Amino acid sequence: DIVMTQTPLSSPVTLGQPASISCRSSQSLVHSDGNTYLSWLQQRPGQPPRLLIYKISNRFSGVPDRFSGSGAGTDFTLKISRVEAEDVGVYYCMQSTQFPYTFGRGTKLEIK
Amino acid sequence: EVQLVESGGGLVQPGGSLRLSCAASGFTFSRYEMNWVRQAPGKGLEWLSYISSSGSTIYYADSVKGRFSISRDDAKNSLYLQMNSLRGEDTAVYYCARDHPQWLVPDYWGQGTLVTVSS
Numbered sequence: 001d002i003v004m005t006q007t008p009l010s011s012p013v014t015l016g017q018p019a020s021i022s023c024r025s026s027q028s029l030v031h032s033d034g035n036t037y038l039s040w041l042q043q044r045p046g047q048p049p050r051l052l053i054y055k056i057s058n059r060f061s062g063v064p065d066r067f068s069g070s071g072a073g074t075d076f077t078l079k080i081s082r083v084e085a086e087d088v089g090v091y092y093c094m095q096s097t098q099f100p101y102t103f104g105r106g107t108k109l110e111i112k
Numbered sequence: 113e114v115q116l117v118e119s120g121g122g123l124v125q126p127g128g129s130l131r132l133s134c135a136a137s138g139f140t141f142s143r144y145e146m147n148w149v150r151q152a153p154g155k156g157l158e159w160l161s162y163i164s165s166s167g168s169t170i171y172y173a174d175s176v177k178g179r180f181s182i183s184r185d186d187a188k189n190s191l192y193l194q195m196n197s198l199r200g201e202d203t204a205v206y207y208c209a210r211d212h213p214q215w216l217v218p219d220y221w222g223q224g225t226l227v228t229v230s231s
Contacts, residue, residue, distance in 0.1 A: 031216075039217045041157075048207055048221040049149075049157060055215060092157055096216045099171040101147070101159035 002026050002095050006104035012112045019080040021107045023093030028073050030097070037096040040069055040078045043106075044089040052091075053078065085111065114138040114220045116208050121225030128198050128229070134191040134208030134222055142186040145211040147218055148193045150204040158204075161193065162211070176202075198229045 003026040013019045021040075029036045040053040051060045053069035056076060066081040080087060088111060093104040120132040134146070148160040161182040162171045170182055181194040191208050205226050209218030 035216075037216045039215075043157075048223055049209075049218075050221070051217060051219050054212070054217045054219070058215075060219065090156075094157075094217070096211075096218075099162065100173050101162070103157045103159070106156045 001100055002029070002098065002102050004093055004095055004102050004104040006091075006093055006107050008107060009105060010108045010110065012110045013080075013083045014112045015085060016082050019083050019087075019109060021078045021091055021093075021109075023071075023076045023078070023104050025074045025076075025095055029095050030073065036072065038069075038071065038076050039094045039096065040067075041092045041094060042087075042089050043092065044086075047089075049092065080109075083109070083111070114210065116210065116220060116222035118206060118208055118222045118225035121206065121227045123228045123230065124198055125231050126199060126229055129194070129196045130198065130227060132193040132195065132206055132208075132225060132227070134193075136189045136191065136208075136210070139210070141184075141189040144213065146182075146184065146191045147209045147211060148180075148182060148191075149207045149209055149218070149221075150202075151207070151224070152201070152204040155204075160206075163191070165213075195227070198227075200229050203227060203229050 005024045007022045041049040043049045057069040068079050090106040092106050115137045117135045147162050163182045179197045183192045205224040207224045209221045212219040
């Protein structure tokens with residue numbers, strides 16, 4: 001199974017400041033079709049997960065442009081350009097290049 | 113509007129069985145692959161099972177293989193998870209999630225249903 005390692009596990013951020021979360025996979029996430037199926041999900045308190053970013057850098061419908069994804073191969077990053085209060089929650093990276101789908105342990109974003 | 117509504121959760125004794133349902137609406141259910149994902153209290157997300165749009169391809173996580181069974185009824189726009197031989201570590205919120213056909217990622221999730229395994 002592909003192991004997804006996220007850092008940090010907790011990130012206190014000041015409102016309006018940027019935030020960055022890293023995710024590393026134990027093996028390349030490049031699929032045989034040439035795509036890289038690395039996604040980012042947000043889970044606000046008491047809510048189900050919500051898709052933010054798919055295939056490394058594509059924002060899902062309705063996701064603000066302050067969220068961006070980057071990376072390649074085994075190293076990926078989610079960036080929030082200016083953190084807002086509604087961004088509080090846990091962020092997960094997820095690979096769907098091969099079964100079983102696997103998630104990172106999650107990064108808790110908190111406001112300082 | 114895409115909607116996924118899970119039901120069937122509750123309290124069950126260790127060794128018992130439970131069947132979860134996920135009612136889908138707002139999209140052509142038969143064209144989509146579906147997943148079950150769970151989240152133990154205070155823990156992260158764990159993918160459990162996948163079923164293709166035709167139902168012919170199914171995958172399970174090792175943690176539930178041989179105990180859980182995924183199925184679908186396209187006529188009822190419904191996804192199911194039959195859970196047998198339940199253990200305390202199966203206590204979790206269970207989510208159904210739709211896979212986007214091109215992006216290979218769960219793009220819509222239900223609100224979840226809580227399963228508690230305890231005597």
